[in-house]
Each structure stands twice: as C-alpha cells, then as structure tokens.
Amino acid sequence: GQSLEQPSEVTAVEGAIVQINCTYQTSGFYGLSWYQQHDGGAPTFLSYNALDGLEETGRFSSFLSRSDSYGYLLLQELQMKDSASYFCAVRDGSGGYNKLIFGAGTRLAVHP
Amino acid sequence: SAVISQKPSRDICQRGTSLTIQCQVDSQVTMMFWYRQQPGQSLTLIATANQGSEATYESGFVIDKFPISRPNLTFSTLTVSNMSPEDSSIYLCSVLPDTQYFGPGTRLTVL
Numbered sequence: 001g002q003s004l005e006q007p008s009e010v011t012a013v014e015g016a017i018v019q020i021n022c023t024y025q026t027s028g029f030y031g032l033s034w035y036q037q038h039d040g041g042a043p044t045f046l047s048y049n050a051l052d053g054l055e056e057t058g059r060f061s062s063f064l065s066r067s068d069s070y071g072y073l074l075l076q077e078l079q080m081k082d083s084a085s086y087f088c089a090v091r092d093g094s095g096g097y098n099k100l101i102f103g104a105g106t107r108l109a110v111h112p
Numbered sequence: 113s114a115v116i117s118q119k120p121s122r123d124i125c126q127r128g129t130s131l132t133i134q135c136q137v138d139s140q141v142t143m144m145f146w147y148r149q150q151p152g153q154s155l156t157l158i159a160t161a162n163q164g165s166e167a168t169y170e171s172g173f174v175i176d177k178f179p180i181s182r183p184n185l186t187f188s189t190l191t192v193s194n195m196s197p198e199d200s201s202i203y204l205c206s207v208l209p210d211t212q213y214f215g216p217g218t219r220l221t222v223l
Contacts, residue, residue, distance in 0.1 A: 033212070041216075042215060043204075043214045044214075045211050045213065097160050097168055098143065098208070099145065099157055099160055100145070100157070100206070100212050102156075103154060
C-alpha cells in the first residue's frame with residue numbers, strides 16, 4: 001500500500017517563507033507531485049520531482065530525496081492568495097498501473 | 113496541457129437514485145481517473161479508466177456501485193448508484209497526458 005504524511009495546518013505572514021514537508025511510503029515510486037487547492041476549486045498542479053534535488057518555479061520550489069522518502073514544498077514571498085490547501089501526491093506504479101495517490105493535505109493560512 | 117469539463121457541476125439527489133457524471137477532455141488521452149473528495153478531506157482514487165479496457169477499481173470501490181464507461185479517448189462517465197448520504201462528495205475527473213490535470217468537479221449532495 002501507500003501512505004503519505006504532511007502537516008495538517010501551517011500559518012504564516014505575508015512576505016514570509018514556508019516549507020511544507022511530506023514523507024511517503026510506497027512500493028512503486030515514480031515521483032512526487034504537489035497540488036494547490038483553493039476552497040471550492042479543483043486541484044491545480046504545482047510541481048513534480050522524479051529525481052533527487054530541487055525544482056524551482058517562480059516563488060515555489062519543490063525538493064525530493066528518494067533515499068529518505070521525503071520531499072518538501074517551499075513557498076517564498078507569501079501572498080494572501082497563497083492561502084489554500086496543499087497536497088503532496090506520489091506517482092505510484094505498483095500493481096502495473098500508473099496512479100497518483102494523495103496525502104491528507106496541509107491547510108496554509110497567510111495573514112497580513 | 114488538457115482542459116477538462118464535467119457535467120453536472122453540482123446536483124442534489126434523493127437516496128436510492130443514481131447519477132451519471134460526464135467528463136470531456138479537449139484532447140485525446142490514454143489515462144483517465146476518477147477521484148472522490150469528501151468534505152474537508154483529501155482526494156481518494158476511485159478507479160483508473162483506460163480506453164479499450166475495463167476500469168481498475170481501488171480497494172473499497174466496486175463496479176456495481178461506481179460503474180464507469182470509457183467509450184473513446186476524450187470522454188468518460190462515472191455513475192454513482194443507489195446513492196446514500198455518505199456518497200455526498202465532490203467527484204473529480206483527471207487525466208494524464210504529460211502531467212495530471214483535474215476537472216472542476218461535480219459537487220453531489222444526497223438527501
């Protein structure tokens with residue numbers, strides 16, 4: 001089976017930096033994705049790491065360590081609009097099917 | 113990229129009835145998925161629906177309750193059968209061309 005762990009809630013102020021950690025267990029790991037979901041909205045893709053290291057896209061960066069089964073999403077220069085739920089998700093190929101399995105999500109609240 | 117539309121966007125249904133949700137993609141995709149998101153919860157994969165083969169269901173989901181059709185590479189339906197209030201959720205269609213995209217969801221309330 002698969003399991004992912006991430007903090008349930010994070011609070012930060014505008015302009016700050018926040019890191020959301022994710023640890024995972026899966027038998028058929030292909031890569032780690034991050035999604036953002038605003039209340040009432042659909043999940044939107046932020047990043048995907050298949051190899052170890054840091055991927056940077058604007059204010060958002062994502063890191064993966066396959067040996068540690070660990071990754072994180074780093075959000076810089078936080079803005080009020082970043083208040084949302086953030087999900088880590090493993091791309092899993094066990095059982096012969098390529099599928100995306102989600103963590104429970106981290107609710108980020110950005111305050112002035 | 114892929115643009116996904118779902119119908120209906122929301123519905124209120126009586127227990128014991130069934131609802132079919134449609135998912136349309138603007139390009140041909142091999143892999144299509146159906147997820148459920150219960151209020152305040154994460155996304156749970158219901159099944160993988162690849163064109164030309166039977167859908168593959170995740171543990172806890174069965175074909176009699178959630179029959180799926182995948183007649184071509186741009187369209188799929190998910191039926192929620194014999195509904196109960198516990199089926200009240202958002203149902204999301206998702207596709208994987210290069211990365212995984214999600215439709216806007218169907219918000220279902222069962223009374």
